[in-house]
Amino acid sequence: MTATPFSATLWNESERWSRDQLVAHQSDRLRSQLRYVSERSAFYAARFGELDWSPEDVAGLDSLAELPFTRKYDYVESLSAAPPWGSAIAADPESIERIHFSSGTTARPAPLFWTGGDIERWTENYARMYYGQGIRPADVAQVLYTFSWFVGGSAAVQGLQRVGAASIPAGSRDSERQIETMMHYRTTVLPATPSFVFHLLEVADGMGLDLRDSAVRKIVLGGEPGGSVPSTRSRIQDGYGAEVFDTYGSLEFQPIAWECTAHDGMHFAEHSAVVEILDPVTDEPVPDGDPGVVVLTHLHREASPLVRWWTGDVAVRDSSPCACGRTTARLVGGVRGRADDMLVVRGVNLFPSAVEELVRQAEGAAGEYLIVLDETVKDPVSGYLTGIKVRLEARSDAPVDLGSAVAAAIHARLGVRAHVEVVAYGELPRSEHKAKRVVHV
Incomplete structure (x- = not known):
């Protein structure tokens, strides 16, 4: 279902809120979310109970520091404790409309769950992202993420549908067919991993084709680091003759951050999550400009809410204004890597x-x-x-x-x-x- 954007450049009015308005929204939502989680999730009810802590104690965003981190192994243990849904789930299983699994690159693949409301909110997040990258109803987007288990493919399609663009859920196989489809339907947008669009350049060369002759005008990269690596980005831009955008997301939070047309970092989705950047040794906040681990807390999640989720991803934050007019803090320089991959x-x-x-x-x-x-x-x-x-x-x-x-x-x-x-x-x-x-x- 296509929706009406707020303006010619902004999908939602909240994207131009002042920092005070944004923090007030986050604080209000955080209290409500923690109250919901403590009442509906057995996993978090037990955790909070051990601390003799109540959501009513939340005075603001700084109150999060009183709570423990949730790490991947904590979540996996919660699944084992009460299979198949786990003890962390906070919605009735009958209300679950979607199940996706982690890629399993750092641990055993684990499921997360979505209600209809969760899906609606993620669709809006993706619509904000794509609209902010200049994607419009006239575009044809060939989605090159895998659709098997991975969350990115289906989420991308839903976000593109919301902004009114035509989407081809192409997946990440049959490379020659991908290129033939790209040329035949005059695809204008490619959401994909850096490694796959790089691979398609090689395949096209073997077919005697120059992808600069295609209609592709925007490439939205995600799923792995590389979109903000200057040499990788430059080779993709030059190979397609297209504008490149980096994005950052995960199964648990998607999308977390995305690049706008100003190309000055990726805007955090602060309307839907609290973002902490912490020293991996001391667990203390690091100042803007210093690298730290991204830690996230949902502000409005029904089925699989997470509190202080330790992503393991290392990044740098910049809270200065962006030329695009959005007021959210930005992730600059791309995800540097994973703390456990360092x-x-x-x-x-x-x-x-x-x-x-x-x-x-x-x-x-x-x-x-x-x-x-x-x-x-x-x-x-x-x-x-x-x-x-x-x-x-x-x-x-x-x-x-x-x-x-x-x-x-x-x-x-x-x-x-x-x-x-x-x-x-x-x-x-x-x-x-x-x-x-x-x-x-």
Whole structure:
């Protein structure tokens, strides 16, 4: 069902609220949500009971610091305690209209649940995002997220329908057919993972096609880091001749943040969640500009509400005004990585995305890479990393010193010693969904 936007640039009037208005809304919703959760969720009722704490004690957003984090293993244990719905559910099973599962990249796949009201609110969030990226009823969007278990595909389609755009739920397989469909229906928008749109560039080249000749004008990236990595973003923009937007979401909260047409970071969905950026060691808030772990609390969720959900994702917040007129804080520089994916090499904190930036800007590199952690880069006594091994694909015209050049760049920019192994184009595995960039051998 198509809805009427607030203005030519804003989907909802709340996007231009003052910070005081927004915080007042969040505080009011937080009290209501915590009251609902304590009454309806056995998991949270038990947690809050242990603290001798009541939702009526909430004085404002700072009151969240009194509550414990909810981590993935806490949620998985709640499912095991009362299968199949778990003890964290806060709605009657008869009211559940949708079940989606996690991708299982960091733990056993786990379900979350949605009522009709939850689905309506997520649809509105996606509509805000797509409208804010300039997507309109005249657009044809070919949704390249997987529709098997993963939440992103169906949520994208619903948001696109809400703004009035035509959507093709294409999924992430049959690469040649995707390109043929793109050209035949003059697709204008591609919501997809960075790795898959990158892969389609290679497939199109093999078909003798230049995707700059397609009608694609906007590419909305999500599902994995990369959309804010400058070299990855530049190669996608140049390959399609299209405007690129990064987004950030998860099964538990979607979307969390999205880029607007000002391209100055991703706006947090602060109307529907409280966003904390915390030091992963001290659990204390970090100032704007410093990296920390994203911690989220639902403000209006019925079936699977989460309080202080520890995402594990590392990001930086900027609360300064955006040129687009929206007043929400922004995630800048993209998601840096996961706190549990961070590599520590001789005391240097290293995220795979930092390596990706250097690999994809290297002359002669095809773009695909893999970080291999084996015995050759570990101290034989302590097991600590002394460096990294990188496998990267080379184009046929790559210079003979490609490997040494990338190794030198990694050492100069990141302060880490690297052994770079250059392999032939096509030798590394491709991903149709979330690319795996680090392997332990």
